[in-house]
Amino acid sequence: MDRFWKGIIVGLGGVAPGLSGSVLLIIFGLYQRTLDALAGIVTNFKRNLRFLLPLVGGMFLGVLLFSKLIDYLLAFHEVPTRFCFLGLILGTLPMVWQEVKKEGFRPYHYAIIVLAAVFGTAFFTLNTDVFPQVTDPTLLQCIALGVAVAATAIIPGVDPAVFLSTLGFYEMYVGALADLNLQILAPMVLGLAAGAVGISFVMSVLFRRFYTVSYSVIFGIFLSMIPNMLTEQCVLGWDMDSMLSALVLVLGFLLSFYLGDFQHHNQKIQSFFRERG
Numbered sequence: 001m002d003r004f005w006k007g008i009i010v011g012l013g014g015v016a017p018g019l020s021g022s023v024l025l026i027i028f029g030l031y032q033r034t035l036d037a038l039a040g041i042v043t044n045f046k047r048n049l050r051f052l053l054p055l056v057g058g059m060f061l062g063v064l065l066f067s068k069l070i071d072y073l074l075a076f077h078e079v080p081t082r083f084c085f086l087g088l089i090l091g092t093l094p095m096v097w098q099e100v101k102k103e104g105f106r107p108y109h110y111a112i113i114v115l116a117a118v119f120g121t122a123f124f125t126l127n128t129d130v131f132p133q134v135t136d137p138t139l140l141q142c143i144a145l146g147v148a149v150a151a152t153a154i155i156p157g158v159d160p161a162v163f164l165s166t167l168g169f170y171e172m173y174v175g176a177l178a179d180l181n182l183q184i185l186a187p188m189v190l191g192l193a194a195g196a197v198g199i200s201f202v203m204s205v206l207f208r209r210f211y212t213v214s215y216s217v218i219f220g221i222f223l224s225m226i227p228n229m230l231t232e233q234c235v236l237g238w239d240m241d242s243m244l245s246a247l248v249l250v251l252g253f254l255l256s257f258y259l260g261d262f263q264h265h266n267q268k269i270q271s272f273f274r275e276r277g
Contacts, residue, residue, distance in 0.1 A: 004054040011062015022156040038200035067177035083245035087252025116220025146191020
């Protein structure tokens with residue numbers, strides 16, 4: 001049941017701008033195990049299925065629950081919502097950076113991070129109109145949407161809103177979830193399943209053979225997506241909406257920073273109160 005509840009929170013990363021389900025999996029300490037389970041689903045089916053079922057079930061429920069909420073918040077409270085997500089994503093940076101440096105980080109990896117950030121900026125920020133928004137999807141586009149959603153769930157730091165918007169899928173995706181449009185969701189699930197297994201296998205191989213290089217590329221792309229968290233409407237002033245935006249930005253940062261190393265921060269808090277008790 002623990003994985004089921006965590007899966008619900010991870011589902012938030014599938015629909016919220018600025019959040020990534022894979023980063024939330026890293027925060028919960030489930031990323032590598034999930035990657036291995038998906039990559040090896042055929043070779044050890046029963047064992048990996050037992051691990052994945054509660055997690056995937058929670059993620060699916062989380063996507064359904066949060067899609068309507070996110071849709072409402074972005075429609076009626078866009079500026080504070082986007083600043084909250086910006087805070088959440090900024091708070092995860094130290095945790096992702098620790099993953100980058102965990103195994104043999106060298107000075108040349110900085111160059112890889114910069115190159116990946118330049119590529120990400122060119123693709124996700126400067127070329128946002130390359131793919132038109134899909135309004136009447138074909139069967140193949142619905143399957144492609146599932147593969148794209150799988151990529152955002154598996155590759156750490158890839159923001160689903162930015163990635164799907166760049167491909168022209170985001171509005172269709174959120175609308176289909178909010179309306180439970182099975183004509184789009186049914187073939188999407190096929191693409192999601194195939195993409196999850198295929199992409200997990202590739203990522204598992206990359207992490208085993210080129211861990212630091214792979215994470216350096218991911219971190220660079222992660223950084224390139226941060227400016228896309230805010231839109232032209234997200235300008236702060238001295239009104240109540242701006243003060244609320246600044247407050248939720250800070251709260252979002254503190255929450256994700258705390259969860260990024262939950263045990264360590266919890267021990268610090270307990271030690272602080274013991275010393276003053």
